[in-house]
Amino acid sequence: MASKFESSIQRGCDFIHDFACSACEEDGLNTEAQHFCNQCTKYYCDICVTKHYGLYKRHTVLDRKDVKKWAAAPGMVDILERCGRHPGEALKMVCGDHDQLCCHVCVSIDHRQCSSIQHIPDVAKGIRKDPEFRQLPQRVAELRKQIENIKNDRKKNSSSLRKTRTAIVDEIKAIRKKINDILDKMEKTTVQELDRLVADQELSIKKDTESWTQMHDELKNIIDDIQSKDSSGEPPLYIGFRKCEEKIKQANEILQNMSNVVKYDITFRKHNGIEDNLSLMKTFGELNESNVFGAQPRSSLFHRDHVFGTKGHKEYNVKMSSDKDKCRIEGICGLPGGEVVITDSNSNKVKLLDQEYRVVDHCDVPEYPFDVCHIGGNEVAVCVSNNKYDRHELHFINITKGKLVTTRKLSFTHRCNSASHLGNNLYISSRTALYVYTMTGQLVKKLYEDKSGDDTVSKIAISNDGKTIYITNCSNSQLITLDNLGNKLATYTDLLGSHGVHVTTAGHVFVCCIYSCTVLQVDKDGKTTLATLARKQDGVYGPKALFFSSRTSSLVVGGLKDTLLVLNVR
Structure with missing residues (x-):
């Protein structure tokens, strides 16, 4: 039996599983299923399947290796048509007031006062001819391509950061030769600070890469699911279209608000007069990290209300010899x-x-x-x-x-x-x-x-x-x-x-x-x-x-x- 702590965690969990444990759902829990019984046509988690084995020794139970066969079980709600808030219910209606897909539970709890509730089969008519629906695979493909490109750039950026670290350490070593034993402590302090900055930057790259990978896979799975149901009725296609629209919206928000940092970087500036002021220094120089932004600036850059001034200018000739x-x-x-x-x-x-x-x-x-x-x-x-x-x-x-x-x-x-x-x-x-x-x-x-x-x-x-x-x-x-x-x-x-x-x-x-x-x-x-x-x-x-x-x-x-x-x- 699950502990009270485990139950509270599961009850408060909002994860949407591809398949939720049927037994846990009856107890009001939200647990991901790892097994499916053909005879019972029910899903089971690792804990509940043990009880099932004790009661029904001759039943055929499929594990995750045969997960493709699960969706074909009669009486089960298809993953594409499953309500995100109530996994055991199928999406049947659309609320026009809130522009949301709904199951019967959603309507009874959250949309009782809404005036525009329609059945999905009614609004799904003609979905295959909808220009936006027909463009969906291409839009997802373009978005996945952007995600893949950013992932590749992050990998290259990580290697560049390590090379930058090496270059800065080399400069630190060159300065080190000009001064006395007191630099031992300074070198250690500076390199530790550099390593901390590089570690922070690489952690950001790792998090970005994980986010892109997850979004890339989610987009692929949902578009594959839609295309596999092209011969099905229109309601599943419409639901898939709406879900994919929402996923695209989430991906674009991530691209705009998180992932448009195109490059992480670190710079080093030597202290002027370091030899004369050595006894007053704690580090070799100032380490500054900077990012190249494609969309969302960091707070360390100019505030939106900042009024700019100039501090000099230069001119650069861009005329080519072939220009007449x-x-x-x-x-x-x-x-x-x-x-x-x-x-x-x-x-x-x-x-x-x-x-x-x-x-x-x-x-x-x-x-x-x-x-x-x-x-x-x-x-x-x-x-x-x-x-x-x-x-x-x-x-x-x-x-x-x-x-x-x-x-x-x-x-x-x-x-x-x-x-x-x-x-x-x-x-x-x-x-x-x-x-x-x-x-x-x-x-x-x-x-x-x-x-x-x-x-x-x-x-x-x-x-x-x-x-x-x-x-x-x-x-x-x-x-x-x-x-x-x-x-x-x-x-x-x-x-x-x-x-x-x-x-x-x-x-x-x-x-x-x-x-x-x-x-x-x-x-x-x-x-x-x-x-x-x-x-x-x-x-x-x-x-x-x-x-x-x-x-x-x-x-x-x-x-x-x-x-x-x-x-x-x-």
Whole structure:
């Protein structure tokens, strides 16, 4: 008999098992089954199956090796149709008020006051023809691919951390030779601190990898289950569709809120004057850990309400010897490893820059390359558009071993001048309207339109939570702020030639203005200027694009000149 402690744990457990022990369920317990009896058509845990063996010695009992045969037992609730809250009950209804799948127990306990309760067979009609249902396998495949890529990156990152540790220890040893015996204690203290940081970082990588593995497997299992029931009735398919939608939602939330830390890193900075101040020192230097973020910033980075200032700037020439004309930088975006991708519409080139802003590779596109946005991992998307020849495309480019490789493209019936990516959607600007598309190029809706000028939707940027969209209106020198339904929240005027716009993962908003040759920080509500970060005298000329690098705390600005302006901010 289970102890009172074990019973309390089991009673309070909310785990959803593929198969719950039938005997335990009768006692109000939630225990995972490890055995199934063909004659009894019931499931048993390791404890209850012993009692079963004592009563029915000739019954055929299947263990986990034959788990595929369990689901075929008559009278049992299929795993796909099983209620998550009440495993012994089948999902039969949908509550429209709460948009939830329900069993009879759910309805009687939680939805008695709801006015919109429908039977699943009624709402499941035509599910096979539903576009979203038909796209489900592809969406899951794309999501699993993202998870697999992040897992691989984490494994590589772990090896890189060990190499970083070795490099830092070597530097510590070099310093050690210049000073006396007191360094023995300092070396020990510093290396211990380094090992602690590396261990913390590797633990984070391990946790991330485990999370990706679990989500990867769950997505695979549920989509396999759906596809195996394609010949079944529509209700199981509808239930599988709804469950998969929920799992996709959970996976996207994890990707956005936890897993977009693309790289962990540790840096070391030697104490200046270490020999002179040795007796006052406790360690060899300062160890700082840093992460490259794709979505959610750590609290150690700039707070969302932080107003930036500059602490110097540099210019980097990005013109190639094969470029006939002066550069016209239309788009800028960063990669997880610190590389930068820019578009030069005068040369019809997409250029890859290393961490020192040197051009290391390029690829040609057939027409003017305008904006570029980061999709995920080492993939970007470039807007290619020429209204004269009716070419309006989005080119997807992967960066592999320092090379730009075009993998696919989408075509549109309208201009494609700016793009942004969030979740499973692409946001495309046609210069006068903002459209939402799926990753496969299917139109979801036209979110916003302004026909008062030729360039009223110049560039777009979306907040990390997806709730706020910023649009530059170059024709009317405005910054437009929308919610995710397309409703206008604010209009900020007097931004002379507002063009490039960028929002950081923490929510800081930057705008560059062509006519005034300025780079501005705007408040998150899009209503006022918080700071002017650069002007013409600082090297700003015809700015058309900008990008904030959290990795280097710098703002990269490009426009109508051969150089990128990199502002160091604080």
